[in-house]
Amino acid sequence: MTEGIEPALCSGSGEEFKAAIHLGIFGLVVTCLAYNALAYSQRKERHLLANVVVYTGLVAFEVYQMDRHWKDR
DSSP states (O other): TTTTTTTGGSTTHHHHHHHHHHHHHHHHHHHHHHHHHHHHHHHHOOHHHHHHHHHHHHHHHHHHHHHHHHHHO
């Protein structure tokens, strides 16, 4: 089933590294969320609200991914 797949990509291998990658992405997404939330509070533009919704979902996704990798180690 995992034939031809890089061993580092398999579940249970390098989970700390994978969690660290998601932590970096989490930091970027939180920064984007904060910027868009602040911008929306000032300008009330519709696309900024859409960005807040998208980045909120991405924050939740990254938290889920980090938790999953920590549990798999």
